[in-house]
Amino acid sequence: xxxxxxxxxxxxxxxxxxxxxxxxxxxxxxxxxxxxxxxxxxxxxxxxxxxxxxxxxxxxxxxxxxxxxxxxxxxxxxxxxx
Numbered sequence: 001x002x003x004x005x006x007x008x009x010x011x012x013x014x015x016x017x018x019x020x021x022x023x024x025x026x027x028x029x030x031x032x033x034x035x036x037x038x039x040x041x042x043x044x045x046x047x048x049x050x051x052x053x054x055x056x057x058x059x060x061x062x063x064x065x066x067x068x069x070x071x072x073x074x075x076x077x078x079x080x081x082x
Contacts, residue, residue, distance in 0.1 A: 004070075008075070009075065019033055021065060023065050025064060034052075035078060051078070
């Protein structure tokens with residue numbers, strides 16, 4: 001497993017983050033790593049699961065960074081499920 005940099009935006013935030021993840025991390029872990037820098041700092045916590053979007057599609061929770069086709073420095077958007 002290798003370190004993998006992603007650009008990330010959390011819905012409702014205005015800061016684009018550079019977040020290091022592991023290329024084998026599932027989307028649930030990616031979402032948690034992004035949320036760690038935002039939730040309860042600039043965006044209120046909600047009692048809903050987090051979702052990751054890439055290129056306009058919501059990625060399955062169990063998809064890894066590599067299996068989802070995400071490339072280094074791609075932008076992902078993390079937000080709460082509706």
